[in-house]
Amino acid sequence: MPELPEVEIVKQSLAKKIQQKKIKKVIIKNRNLRFKIPLKFEKILQNKIIKKVTRFSKYLILNFSDGSFCLIHLGMSGTIHLIKKNNFNEFTNTSFYNFPNLPKKHNHIEIQFQDLKVVYNDPRRFGFFKFVKNKQELTDRFRHLGPEPFFKNFDLKYLLQYFINKKKDIKSFLLDQKFVSGIGNIYASEILFLSKIIPTRHAMKLSTDECKKIIFFSKSVLTKAIKKGGSSIRNFRNTSGQNGNFQKEFKVYQRENLNCPSVKCRGKIKKIYISNRSTFFCNTCQK
DNA sequence: AAGAGGCCCTGATAGC
DNA sequence: TGCTATCAGGGCCTCT
Numbered sequence: 001m002p003e004l005p006e007v008e009i010v011k012q013s014l015a016k017k018i019q020q021k022k023i024k025k026v027i028i029k030n031r032n033l034r035f036k037i038p039l040k041f042e043k044i045l046q047n048k049i050i051k052k053v054t055r056f057s058k059y060l061i062l063n064f065s066d067g068s069f070c071l072i073h074l075g076m077s078g079t080i081h082l083i084k085k086n087n088f089n090e091f092t093n094t095s096f097y098n099f100p101n102l103p104k105k106h107n108h109i110e111i112q113f114q115d116l117k118v119v120y121n122d123p124r125r126f127g128f129f130k131f132v133k134n135k136q137e138l139t140d141r142f143r144h145l146g147p148e149p150f151f152k153n154f155d156l157k158y159l160l161q162y163f164i165n166k167k168k169d170i171k172s173f174l175l176d177q178k179f180v181s182g183i184g185n186i187y188a189s190e191i192l193f194l195s196k197i198i199p200t201r202h203a204m205k206l207s208t209d210e211c212k213k214i215i216f217f218s219k220s221v222l223t224k225a226i227k228k229g230g231s232s233i234r235n236f237r238n239t240s241g242q243n244g245n246f247q248k249e250f251k252v253y254q255r256e257n258l259n260c261p262s263v264k265c266r267g268k269i270k271k272i273y274i275s276n277r278s279t280f281f282c283n284t285c286q287k
Numbered sequence: 288a289a290g291a292g293g294c295c296c297t298g299a300t301a302g303c
Numbered sequence: 304t305g306c307t308a309t310c311a312g313g314g315c316c317t318c319t
Contacts, residue, residue: 034313073314125297291317
């Protein structure tokens with residue numbers, strides 16, 4: 001699920017529901033996420049008030065009123081579910097991002113509030129929760145990450161400078177969070193298609209004009225995806241909840257062997273692997 | 288330093 | 304039906 005747009009959608013829906021609320025209780029059913037959750041985690045979070053829910057790159061951040069934070073990363077398969085309490089004071093289904101119903105398995109973490117609870121589900125357990133003491137520690141934790149595509153410093157000068165003597169392919173750079181943070185495997189292919197650049201091109205060989213296109217389309221694709229509510233793909237279809245619609249707009253991702261969507265192009269969409277990640281492009285109009 | 292590749296984990300799907 | 308192999312939206316780590 002989660003590249004920057006999907007995390008942003010989760011952030012927005014979560015913020016509406018839990019900001020200004022006090023955590024009553026935290027229950028950990030499985031500590032073995034990407035990083036093992038320490039035993040003291042539940043106690044630390046208990047009674048904290050969530051001042052704000054924010055996001056940086058693909059990270060969700062619970063900002064507590066005492067200046068500490070909880071960092072949440074959804075990994076490959078993490079989803080967040082909001083469960084409301086009914087009139088009888090029982091937790092009932094449902095709502096949320098891309099599951100209308102709470103899955104039966106892999107609900108690892110519960111954060112309970114007075115009137116609702118937040119459930120973290122993650123079959124592959126590549127995601128994590130991490131308590132962060134203060135702003136300084138948060139800054140340190142993000143130090144290795146490059147700018148988001150939306151940031152002002154993700155500009156032409158930055159790209160040209162960064163790509164000097166870089167032989168690695170441009171697709172890998174779009175996935176490299178040290179270079180730019182927030183883009184994942186779906187949007188990387190989409191951005192390069194719109195920029196008319198073949199994903200295997202060495203970064204150092206990109207022209208000024210091509211770098212401008214990468215900057216422009218990185219912003220526009222992510223912005224559009226957020227407006228559409230993110231992308232819900234594979235089995236994450238839902239009937240009643242708020243699911244994303246951007247998957248309908250994919251130009252190349254998961255469209256192997258289909259015709260190129262460009263008006264004048266008669267090319268076909270190809271699938272290759274770059275660093276073990278599927279990569280889609282038009283074999284004709286991307287150069 | 289840069290770049291390639293392996294690995295963490297479960298589940299869905301394809302092919303035999 | 305049941306087996307096996309492959310692939311999945313991420314990112315960290317190690318090796319050369």
